[in-house]
Amino acid sequence: MVLDGIINGIIMAGIVALPVLGIAVIYGMTGIINFAVGGIGVFSAFLTWYLLPYNMPLAIVAGLVVGFGLGYAIQAALLTPLSAKRGGDLNLFFLITNNIGLIFVGLTRVIFPRPIIGIPLPRLGTINILNVQTSGLKFLALFIAIGALLLLRTVERYTRVGKSWRATSQNLRLARVVGINTSRAFNVASGLGCMLAAFGAIIWGSLYNLTLTSGFDLTFLGYIIAVVGGIGNILGGMLAALIVGMVLSFSAYIVSGSWQSVILYGIAIITLILAPRGILGSERSV
Amino acid sequence: MKKWPVQEVLTLVAIFLFAFLFIKGGGYHKWFTGYVLLYLIQGYVAWFIFSKCGQPFYGYAVTMAIGAFSSIVTAVMFGWPLWAGILLGGLFSALVASTLFVATSRARGFYVGMVSFLLVILFPSLIEALRDITGGRSGLSFRGLKGLIGLDGLLWLVLGFVIVVAGILFWLMRTKVGRIFTIIAENDDLAKAVGINTFKYKLLGYAIGGFISGLGGGLYVNYIGSISSVDIGVLTTIYITFIPIVGGSKVPFGPVIGTLFIRLIPEALADIERYLSIIFGAAFVFVMLGMRGGIGDNVVNYIGRLIDRIRMRRAPETKGG
Numbered sequence: 316m317v318l319d320g321i322i323n324g325i326i327m328a329g330i331v332a333l334p335v336l337g338i339a340v341i342y343g344m345t346g347i348i349n350f351a352v353g354g355i356g357v358f359s360a361f362l363t364w365y366l367l368p369y370n371m372p373l374a375i376v377a378g379l380v381v382g383f384g385l386g387y388a389i390q391a392a393l394l395t396p397l398s399a400k401r402g403g404d405l406n407l408f409f410l411i412t413n414n415i416g417l418i419f420v421g422l423t424r425v426i427f428p429r430p431i432i433g434i435p436l437p438r439l440g441t442i443n444i445l446n447v448q449t450s451g452l453k454f455l456a457l458f459i460a461i462g463a464l465l466l467l468r469t470v471e472r473y474t475r476v477g478k479s480w481r482a483t484s485q486n487l488r489l490a491r492v493v494g495i496n497t498s499r500a501f502n503v504a505s506g507l508g509c510m511l512a513a514f515g516a517i518i519w520g521s522l523y524n525l526t527l528t529s530g531f532d533l534t535f536l537g538y539i540i541a542v543v544g545g546i547g548n549i550l551g552g553m554l555a556a557l558i559v560g561m562v563l564s565f566s567a568y569i570v571s572g573s574w575q576s577v578i579l580y581g582i583a584i585i586t587l588i589l590a591p592r593g594i595l596g597s598e599r600s601v
Numbered sequence: 602m603k604k605w606p607v608q609e610v611l612t613l614v615a616i617f618l619f620a621f622l623f624i625k626g627g628g629y630h631k632w633f634t635g636y637v638l639l640y641l642i643q644g645y646v647a648w649f650i651f652s653k654c655g656q657p658f659y660g661y662a663v664t665m666a667i668g669a670f671s672s673i674v675t676a677v678m679f680g681w682p683l684w685a686g687i688l689l690g691g692l693f694s695a696l697v698a699s700t701l702f703v704a705t706s707r708a709r710g711f712y713v714g715m716v717s718f719l720l721v722i723l724f725p726s727l728i729e730a731l732r733d734i735t736g737g738r739s740g741l742s743f744r745g746l747k748g749l750i751g752l753d754g755l756l757w758l759v760l761g762f763v764i765v766v767a768g769i770l771f772w773l774m775r776t777k778v779g780r781i782f783t784i785i786a787e788n789d790d791l792a793k794a795v796g797i798n799t800f801k802y803k804l805l806g807y808a809i810g811g812f813i814s815g816l817g818g819g820l821y822v823n824y825i826g827s828i829s830s831v832d833i834g835v836l837t838t839i840y841i842t843f844i845p846i847v848g849g850s851k852v853p854f855g856p857v858i859g860t861l862f863i864r865l866i867p868e869a870l871a872d873i874e875r876y877l878s879i880i881f882g883a884a885f886v887f888v889m890l891g892m893r894g895g896i897g898d899n900v901v902n903y904i905g906r907l908i909d910r911i912r913m914r915r916a917p918e919t920k921g922g
Contacts, residue, residue, distance in 0.1 A: 580726065588705055
């Protein structure tokens, strides 16, 4: 049971890590906690589902591109100008982005023919690890999450774009003075975050189901994990995703589904109360 | 000289007159008026905590649900008198809101709001987990006060409660305590610097808000007749939070406009219900971006500017004449 729980926990961590990365990237860069991330991700996943019968790789790419484009456009048209005008009032952005999420729930309902979907991606066979069997797709989700983390870290550390990101998140004014286009850095970070959320939603939709309000579920789950890890801290988020994955996996053996949620949200609340900056600390101060 | 509370009195009169007319009209409008009034109670709580005390609290669905469940569980499961259940709900909600504030008092604004918001996400799961007592997703139902005093009696009770609550909050904001709330809302650090015990006053604000919200929840379940985990959710709390933001955070009639906005629009757009979340979301974003302070504040400002303009035009004429 212990081994089974650990392996399932690690895989669950991989599945939930993608929207967490999305939230972490956006907050780490822009200082805005974007609660529309899940709504945009689920909208993009619905698009992938809609296009899937035509061409599977193209449908996935289309979902990711639309996710990126929406995140970029909303940041460029609304959030960056608003941040410049009214400063980083997190409560304001919380309310605004929640409503943008609500708009995407409505758009998903109006544009796509079904309110509940399952994305029929190939299962990729069954993998046996230490006598624990699980689908290849779940393993792929885990590897994508790890790959995304490593890619983000590499880009952040070793590329010119990454250096401009770090400069922008550390000292916005100085970054502007040395000629970094901070607005573009914000927009790209937001687009990237929404693209990661779209990927997470596609994987989620292929393993479970996606409903119109799944975007809120993904956002809140992502947010809880991000809070536990330290919002904006990518490594902390991944560690917290692992903890949450383990909690979800092991609590399934002991308590019912409702208690699992209570335990999960309870941990997030206690973390916020005892360590407001999360277990590894936030790279930004809230 | 103390300014007369003209807007406050007019607000109370308007609430009474509109509700009276719709209640007398009978039928669905009568029932719906009660529903709007129940949300208006929560709207005034949000107006008080969020706008007047400046506290980023999002747990309205929880404090309301605690009142509702306390009322119905004590009546159905333990056979308590209805008034005792409602009162217990109010006290319990006040305790939860205050505890939440005390627990998060080390943190700064946004974290306090987030803890209350996480509580809203957690609460339906807790209700489902405790399904033996709460009925879970199926919920609990009873006749409640409606069975005792009838729909008309309950409607008048709800209307009376709204007017008393609004009246007390208006009065409170004109007292010394209310002025301290305003200072804290405007500038927390300044309030501390001038020697105000901000912790004590914020705690008081949470306790008052939680108590009223819990009592309102108790009345809500007596009016609707049932409650389940499905009735309490993130959207409920978002809508309640938006009541003062949309209606107007400074003017006393802001919650009235806000409540009408969030409750009448779904009724008016019932035929195009598919588009409701798009329209709602877009309207909220528009109000937050384009009408800072909400509809009520902007209308009052506009009327004020109009009056000033008329006065300025008349002034030279009077001088010359």
